[in-house]
Structures are given as structure tokens and as C-alpha cells.
Amino acid sequence: MSWTNYHSHTNFCDGTNTPEDYIRKALVLEMPTYGFSSHAPVPFFDCKWAMKMDDLEGYCEEIYRLRKKYEDRIEILLGLEVDYIPDKMGPTADFLQTAGLDYAIGSVHFVDAFTGGKGWEIDGTLETFKKGLHEIFNGNVEAAVKRYFEITREMLQEDCPEIIGHLDKIKMQNLKEHFFSEDEKWYRDEMMQTLEAISKTEAIMEVNTRGLYKKRATDTYPSKWVLEEAFKLDIPVQINSDGHTPDEILGEFETAAELLLNVGYDSCVILIDGEWAEVGLNSDGYDI
Secondary structure, three states: OEOOOOOEOOOOOOOOOOHHHHHHHHHHOOOOEEEEEEEOOOOOOOOOOOOOHHHHHHHHHHHHHHHHHOOOOOEEEEEEEEEOEOOOEOOOOHHHOOOOOOEEEEEOOEEEEOOOOOEEEOOOOHHHHHHHHHHHHOOOHHHHHHHHHHHHHHHHHHOOOOEEOOOOHHHHHHHOOOOOOOOOHHHHHHHHHHHHHHHOOOOEEEEEOHHHHOOOOOOOEOOHHHHHHHHHOOOOEEEEOOEOOHHHOOOOHHHHHHHHHHHOOOEEEEEEOOEEEEEEEEOOEEOO
């Protein structure tokens, strides 16, 4: 039994360690495959967590170097977490075409923009969330959340990635202050529309554990009830940690595995020799 992880951030963006530090840890954990997905550059100059455009080539070269160095010990994959920003960028943006990526994680972190063009970051500080909610959506949280899911569905239809990142990340702010309930009909309707859109693609939905081990959520991204509906729609899944330090590589993986098994999933989809394939899921790893 072994685990894989395709969602991690290094010091090329907002992670704390070098890519090689992650590989050393992955070897200790006896992982057969490890995927890097630093935040791709975004068109906002003051974004502190995304990679700078000038660092993209160096990032790719470093992953290639590590792939060669450790080729007899672990398969190393080159990916990026790419923001979908309508009319600006997405997982198949032109500047990524020469990067030689093995995969892209498509995520939505920005919902529309403030006056002046700065994107509203929905998973930043509580202060920023409130500011955008009031200045862009006049305090209407239903409208804001609906727009978040609308952008996600647009990504699926117009610029679909291989992996969908933290589908319901916007719920993160509910842990600090209650903004909406996942039980409200409008929210469930939005989520179901989004799941149906996913089911019409070949995209894999990640089960992101970061909210659990960072105490920023009481459930995975997405929530258990969402996974139950995804299972009914036969949407493929994989477990990722969204780690920002080597010690977070497998954070709460067993918790996520138990959750998926309880929902009904008995397999996940991972990248094997360049092909996405189903592998058996157990509480202590994949059948690989």
C-alpha cells in the first residue's frame, strides 16, 4: 500500500521548502510518485502567494533536475495549480504551453474584482473576505457564492483541467464567522449544478485535506455530502494534501480515505506511466 500526492507548494510560491526537501520526505514515506503543483503566476502584481513569472522557467528546470536525479527511486511529476480567472487566464493559458506539464490543477481563488482591478481573494483573510463581500456584492453572500460556482462551471466548460482543486473552498470562511449554510437550498442547487458539470468532463475531483490538518474546516474540500452526490454521478476522485511543508505531504490522508470508503468509493484515479488510471482504495493507501 502506498499514497500519492499531486497538490503541493514549494518555495517557488508560498511553500516553505525547496522541491528537493519534499522528495526526501516522500522517499522516507515510501511514496512511488510525487507531484509538484506550485501556484502558477497570476495577473495581479501584489499577489504574495503565487509564483512570479520570472521564476516559472527555473521551477520547471528544478523539477526536471530532480526527476533525473531520483529517476531510479521515485516518479516525479511536474504540475501547477492554475487559477481560472475569466477573460484573463486558466489551466491552458498560452504561457503554460511550453512548460511541459504532466497535469494542471484548476482552482478558483478569485471572484471578480475590486474597483481598480485587484481580484477578490475568497480564501484569504476574514477581513479581505468581508471587504469583497460588501464592496463587490453589497453584502449579498448568496450572490457571491453563486458567482464562485458560476466561475467554476465556466472553467469546466471553457478551460477544463485534469484535476479540480478544493471545489468548495469558499466555505472556509464559515469556520471563523457564519456566512451561509451548506443546507440551504440555493447552495445545494449550485453545488449540484457544478457536480453535474464535472460529470460531463474527464476531470478528477480532488479530496483536499488541508482544511482538516490546518483546522480551517471541519470536513474535507469538498464536504462529505458533496462526495456522496459525486459518487452517485460516478465522478472520479483522488486524495491530495495541498501541503505547504514536507510534513504536510500526507496530512489527514487516512481520514479522507475512511470518508471516501464510507461514502462508497473503493478506488481513486492517479497518474501511472503518463496515464490516469483507477487504483484500489484502502484506509492505509492505494493498491499500487
